[in-house]
Amino acid sequence: MALVIAVILIIATMSISYINFQRIKSLPPSVSLVRVNDDINITILSGTVVTLTAIIDDTTRGDSIIQGANYSVGLRNWPASQMEPVDGLFNETIETVTVDIDTGGWTDGTYHLYIYGIDELGNGNFTPNEHVTLVVTDPPHISNVSINGQSNIVVAPGSEIIVNATLDDSLTGGSTIKSAFITIDDVKITMEPEDEDFDSSTECVSASLSTQGWLEGSHEIVINAYDDLGNEETTTRQSTLLAISDPPLISDIRLSNRTVISVAPGVPVELTARIDDTDTGNTPIYNAWFTIDNSTVTFLEPVDGQFDNSSEEVRGTIMTEGLSDDVYDIQIFASDTIGGSDVTAQDNTLLTIAAPPEINNVTIDGFSEIIVVPGGLVEVRAIVDDTDTGNSTVDAAYITYGNGTVYIVDMYPTDGSYDSPREEVFSIIDTSSWPNGTHFIQVRARDIKQNINETGCHARLIVTAPFRMFEYDLILPEYSNRSYTWETLNPVITTDVDSDGVPKNLFNGELHYHPVAIAQYALRMLDSYILSGNESYYNISVSCLHRLINESHSIDGALYVPYTFDFALHGHADQMMIAPWYSGMAQGQFLSLLSRIIDITGDEYYLDVAEKVFRSFYNLEAHHTTWTVYSNSHDYYWISEYPMIDKTQVLNGFVWATYGLLDYYFLVNSSLFVNQLLRAALTSIQDHVLLYRRVGNLSIYCLKHQVVSVTYHMIHIEQQETLFHYTNEAYFHDMSVTFYNDWH
Structure with missing residues (x-):
């Protein structure tokens, strides 16, 4: 048995040696006549398909059958790609091989292509001594094509035109521009470089030609450009070139x-x-x-x-x-x-x-905004100043006003004559024929060079039946006695809030933004910020404010925050507020929040928003379709929490809204206009609060429905005392004590 194994090993060893001998004595096939598109070196555009060919020959290298051929882009840049025999089959000791190469996606550059042959014994030529070079480049880019400086033009017959273009190869190969020409109606016209020589990769070229003899109609202009590698770019620009005798x-x-x-x-x-x-x-x-x-x-x-x-x-x-x-x-x-x-x-x-005169300090009876009774005379004054806008003498000034029909009234210099670049001017206006409503008194002016200030500057005047107004000693109380102040920090809501921490309330099966709930929550957060200095409270209040602003509607120059759900007052289906609806209480709390954040930040944007919210407080029902305020038959000014034709007269909502006027008044306390509306609101509350009393019992929520509530009775007590702290009017304190003694 041992002898048999020994014999087998000897025979096996002899076989291996024989095979190795056969491999050693055979050299790999040679690779020759490597060509790309029948050339050794070519330059092409990216995306061109090229044909790579070569001869694989083993006749003098062992005379073995050629088994295959591959090529790589770059020496031994594996994996290589397969080539095919021209005659369709690898079955001879010499084969011509070929492959088509698509250069789509190849970037500009120089590429070396190497070919490798393999015989049937596996001998491969992996150190080829031949390769071809393939240069991939883009043609010049053609841009800024114009005819007489325009992309399209209309000319009369016989007109001379100049065609311009920019040729740029700096980013598409960096080759020198070689030539360019125009083809129009099958006629070629050479374009010349503006610097006289084609010697750069970027050239501005032009050609001049006459349209003499051209037919009427559109003529297509084609521009061709070449670089010194022979790359061509063609661009077509359509131009309207036509012949006409008499234009319009x-x-x-x-x-x-x-x-x-x-x-x-x-x-x-x-x-x-x-x-x-x-x-x-x-x-x-x-x-x-x-x-x-x-x-x-x-x-x-x-x-x-x-x-x-x-x-x-x-x-x-x-x-x-x-x-x-x-x-x-x-x-x-x-x-x-x-x-x-x-x-x-x-x-x-x-x-x-030329800059016209500036107009400043427009006032009506000394104020920029005022409420007057129809029939009164008012004096309008302004400053017209051209000292910084030409320094010309002021020549005239006048007033324009009117809703629908525009009226013009001359103004006069207070010193008797227009003889200076700066003049104080005035005019007297009789409002006896003016309808109730808001009127903008616009002042305009011109200088002696006839530069007119058309935009002007205005003051606002409201003509209305007189509101009942008491005088009040308005003061800003100690912080703890103001509205919306608490002795302890308020909790942050974490459920039913949006991504900014703004609360939402469930109504009719859906979550909605509730204007009053948002404003009151923001005011509590602002109070907690003032008490603690913790900015997270402040950030929540600002997020709430932005939500109120973003939800608001601009109507008749005012900003109203809407309720987006239907609401049946006291659950009565016949007392339904239909969305979107607006509430004077929501407007007041919106104004309070704005005023208090402005007091902290001084932000001009918020101040502009506050002015628009305040406008809702003088958009009276008598003059506007959308309203939250009205004047009743006894000339009392009323802010309505639930604006209805049949007035509800809710007490607590009126007072919450009045807090908004108070906050805004102390923010802009130079405004007579705000002062007038605030006094009118306070007067209405003072003269009507006794109507809500039920002796020895809970006070009434609203005069229309005579509903009573423990919660709102306690709110009435607190509100009357708060108004006392703002006005120093003892009657409000007395009513707070009276309501308290009736029920607590």
Whole structure:
């Protein structure tokens, strides 16, 4: 047995040695005549398909059958890619191999392609002595194509035109631009570099040509560009080049209905003109546009909405933002549907940009806003000042006012004559024929150069039946005696809140933002911030404020925060408030929150919002569809928690809303207007609070429904005492004690 094993081992050893001998004596096949597109070196565009070929030969290297061939981009850059025999089958000792290579996605650069042959014994040529070079590059980029400086243009027959373009190969191979030419109607025209020589990878080129003999219609311009590697780029630009004898006429040019005008920078000017082709071909007008001193083109629109007649009135707006003080020529262009073009440079159509006089300190009887009774005389005063806007003498000032019909009233210098760049002016207005409502008294002025301040400056006057108003000694109490103050920190709500920590309430099966709930929660958080200094409380209150602002509706110049759910007052279906509805109580608490955050931050944005919320307090029912305030038949001013035709007269909601007026008054206490509304509200509460008393029992929630509530009775007691601290009016304190003694 041992002898048999020994013999087998000897035979096996001899076989292995024989195979190794066979491999050692055979060299790998040679690789020759490597070509790409039949060349050793080529330059192509990325995405080009090229053919790589070579001869794999083993006839002198062992005479073995060729088994395969591969190529790699870069020497031995595995894995290699397979090549195929030209005759379809590897079955000879010499084979021509080939492969098509798609260079799509290849970036610009130089690539070396290597080929490897393998015979049937597995001998591979992995150190090839031949390769081909493939340079991938993009053609030049063509841009900024223009004809006489425009991308599209209309010209008359025989006009000379200049075609310009920019050729750039700096980012597409960095090759030198070699040539460029235009093809128009199958005619080639050479383009020349502006610097006279094609010697850079970036060139600005142009060509001049005449349109003499051209047919009417559109002509396609094709630009071709080449770099010194032979890469070509072609771009097509469509231009309207046509022949026409008589273009439309342009006339009646006006600037805000004047032939010459002077305005301040930023004041828009209406441009109008007539475009007429009835006597010059009777062709429909196709287009019209204007430029200021040959600057940017702005299109004009037909007044009737469509270009479809041979005569059109056109209009547009000149935006003067950014224009410096100067005189500008207005040029108007027009074309008809055949392509006839006219340009007019009206020397007498001049736009002067010059700052007019400034107008400041507009007052009515000394106040910027005031409530008056119909029939009274009021004095309007203002300062007109040109010292910093040209230093020209003030020439005139006047008032405009009126809802619907606009009235103009001259103003007069207080020193008797217009002879200075700065004048104090005045006028007396009789309001006897004025309807009830809000009136804006606008003051306008001009200097002797006819620069007019068209925007002016205004004061606000409300004409209304007189509200009953007592005088009050309004004071800001100690912090602990003010509304919305607590002795301990308030808890932060963590359930039924949105991502910003703003609470939501469940109504009719859905979560809603409740304006009063949000405002009261924010005021509690603000109080906790003041007591503790912990900014997390402040941040919650600001988030709540932003939610109220974002939810609000702008109506009649005022900002109203809506209820987004229907609500049946006291559960009565016939007392339904239909969403969206607005509440005077919500408006007051919104105003309180704004005023107190402004007091901390001084933020001008919040101050502007507060002014808009305050406007809701004088949008009376008698003059507005949306309202939360009204004046009753006895001239009492009332803030309504539930605005209905049949008034509810809820006491606690009225007082909460009045807290908003108090907070806003102490924020802007120079305003007589705020003072008047606040006094009117306090007077109404003082004269009506006794109507809510039930001797020896709980007080009434609202006069309409005579509902009573322990909770609201206790609120009435606290509210009367709080009003006493703000007004020093003993009656409010007495009523707080009376309600307390009736029931507590």
